[in-house]
Amino acid sequence: MTDGLTIGQAAAFVGVTIKTVRHYHRLGLVAEPERDGSGYRRYRSDELYRLVQVRTLAAAGVPLAEVGDLLDADPTTFAATLDDVHDQLTERIEDLTARRDRLHRLDHGDRALLPDRACAVLERLVELGFGPDYVAAQREALVLALALVPAIFDSFLARLEHSLDDPESVELTKRGWDARTWDPDDPRIEELASTLADKLLTQRALLAMPTGFEDQSDAASRYAMVNHHREDRSPSIARLNTLVEANLRAAGVTVPSQ
Amino acid sequence: MTDGLTIGQAAAFVGVTIKTVRHYHRLGLVAEPERDGSGYRRYRSDELYRLVQVRTLAAAGVPLAEVGDLLDADPTTFAATLDDVHDQLTERIEDLTARRDRLHRLDHGDRALLPDRACAVLERLVELGFGPDYVAAQREALVLALALVPAIFDSFLARLEHSLDDPESVELTKRGWDARTWDPDDPRIEELASTLADKLLTQRALLAMPTGFEDQSDAASRYAMVNHHREDRSPSIARLNTLVEANLRAAGVTVPSQ
DNA sequence: CTGCGGCCTTGACCCGAGGTCAAGGTCAAC
DNA sequence: GTTGACCTTGACCTCGGGTCAAGGCCGCAG
Structure with a gap:
């Protein structure tokens, strides 16, 4: 015939912490019990019952x-x-599962931020003798393309794959990469730009924007x-790109600018 | 040849909110870009690239x-x-799924906080003519028992089921419930307590504590x-319980007190 | 009688990943 | 010159409590 349990006992009995019981009081989920002479809360079975109800629902995921x-x-x-709560829980579970699956796909070394097909292209670059710096730059460009213009990522990749099948293109690309160390006023840059533009114009079909992309405002x-990623690290490359674009425009190709 | 994107453009490009970008800056995940003359942040492709990396990992559930x-x-x-992150996500998913399943079991009307078998007993009470108040009191007692003494919940339930099979027990229980409106000094209480105790003693086996339970300290x-839940709402019932317990003790049965 | 350890009280701040609100500066267009 | 959209910083909110701090109450030991 005691006058009730202390908060510690009540909490232990229903399997929560003292802090949790007080939290429920503050939220008004469980009425404050009577206090004894020292101001301690004293719990009777009524409050215990309510505490059990709240804990059961909370443990089941009810906010x-x-x-x-x-x-x-x-x-x-x-x-x-x-x-309702059941549906919300289902939604959260599905969200987390989707995240986990994405993570799983990211989980194998190099294919960190890119799909398999893009990783394959990067490996081909290594086999073809491109240096690690160039491969890294291409990886960054692909990551950026995937995020910024996912709609044309595939065609972007296709153009890259196609040019790697052509030894002449490969040679030109390597030479373009070498240009990064040249002086920006080097006359070879203009010559190279012209050759590159001619090469690109032989694959005119690949230059066309995929349908449904042009009407996106930005x-x-x-x-x-x-296209201009990393350009600021080499003024020569920037100049080369500018000249190639100018050549293409002169030949009637629409090149996005600004 | 602009001097970079504003924060709103950059955020839209990589698919996050402005607030999120600033949040990443404050956490040091993405370096602060240069500011223009007005103090606006101006994003180049380097920062965009980093932003894409961070957003991709964050979207995959990496903290x-x-x-x-x-x-x-x-x-x-x-x-x-x-x-590691993958495993943590799996753990959270399993936790949420367990909650959802618990919720699903709670989701059918009356079986809110109790297993099916207990709900069946409560329905039998209704069929046997017990009033809603009595049934409600029994439900509360069962919920409390399930939470506080889960180890003996089954035997608790078994005792209840067994007594409902015996018409004499049912009659006595109804009479005990009637006692709640009597005066606490009514002499019929003592008489009823004695009869109840006798009845309980005929089922001595059911009174024994299940093994493994006694050694739990509290x-x-x-x-x-x-046992004493809701007793404070009727002094007569309290007195009846006390007398029954005293009778049982006199007959050599160990009854928990305090 | 005093100290010690263990329980209780309240209050304030912390977590993650941002959202929301407020007050003010900037920019381009009308 | 004014409007509306954008930018800046800063402070406070979420959810379910955890942790820390300062102090009161209690029983037991010397």
């Missing part, structure tokens, strides 16, 4: 904000609310951002 | 606190960390808390 209404609701509302800026 | 180290780590560490208090 505390809804537990109070739920326990005071009629059975129909009760069931409907539980259905498509051009996004595309330009990918 | 932001680990993203920074991850992007600066060697491939081995990279893979190991991703594995088992007795927990058990008493269930």
Whole structure:
């Protein structure tokens, strides 16, 4: 015949922490019990019962904000609310599962941020004798393209694959990469730009924008951002790109700028 | 040849909000870009690239606190960390799924906080003519028992089921419930207590504590808390219980007290 | 009678990943 | 010159509690 349990005992009995019990009091989910002469809370079975109800619902994933209404609701509302919570939990589970799957796909070394097909292209670059710096630059460009212009990522990749099948293109690309160390005023840059533009014009079909992409309002800026990535690290490359674009425009090709 | 994107453009390009970009800056995940004359941040492709990296990992469920180290780590560490994150995500998914399943079991009207077998017993009470108040009191007692003394919940339930099979027990129980409206000094209470105790003693086997339960240090208090639930609402019932317990003790049965 | 350890009280701040609000500066267009 | 869209910083909010701090209450030991 005691006058009730202390908060520590009550918490232990229903399997929560003291802090949690006080939290429920503050949220109004469990009424404050009587206090004894020292100001200690003293719990009777009524409060214990309520505590068990709250803990059971909370453990089942019902947000505390809804537990109070739920326990005071009629059975129909009760069931409907539980259905809601059930659906929300399902949604969160599916979201987390999707994240985990994405993570799983990222989980194998180099294919960190890119799909398999893009990784294969990067490996071909290594086999073809491109240096690690060039491969790294291409990787960055591909990551950027995938994120900024996913709609044309595949055609971007196709153009790259196609040019790697052509030894002449490979040679020109290597020479273009070498240009990064040249002086920006080196006359070889203009010559190289002209050759590169001619080469590109032989594959005119590949230069066309995929349908459905042009009408995206900022498509051009996004595309330009990918094309000019890392350009600021080498003024010679920047000049080379500018000249190639000018040549292409002169030949009637639409090249996004700005 | 612009001097970079504003924060709103950069955020839109990589598919996050402005707030998120600034959040990444504050966490040191993406370096602050140069500012223009007005103090606006101006993003170049370098920062965009980094932003894409961070967003990709974050979207895959990597905690932001680990993203920074991850992007600066060697491939081995990279893979190991991703594995860790993968496992943590799996754990959270399993936890949420367990909650959802618990919720699903709670989701059917009356079987809110109790297993099916207990709900069946409550329905039998209704069929046997017990009033809603009595049924509600029994439900509370069962919920409390399930939470406080799960180890003996089954035997608790078995005792209840067994007594419902015996019409004489049912009659006595109804009479005990009627006692709640009597005066606490009514002499019929003593008489009823004696009859009830006799009845209980004919089922002595059911009174024994299940093995493995006695040695739990606070088992007795927990058990008493269930037994005396709601007693404070009727002094007559309290007196009846006390007398029954005294009778049982006199007959050599160990009854938890305090 | 005093100290010690263990329980209780309140209050304030912390986590993650940003969202929201407020007050003010900047820019381009009308 | 004014409007509306954008930018800046800063402070406070989420959810379910955990952790820390300063102090009161209790029983037991010397």
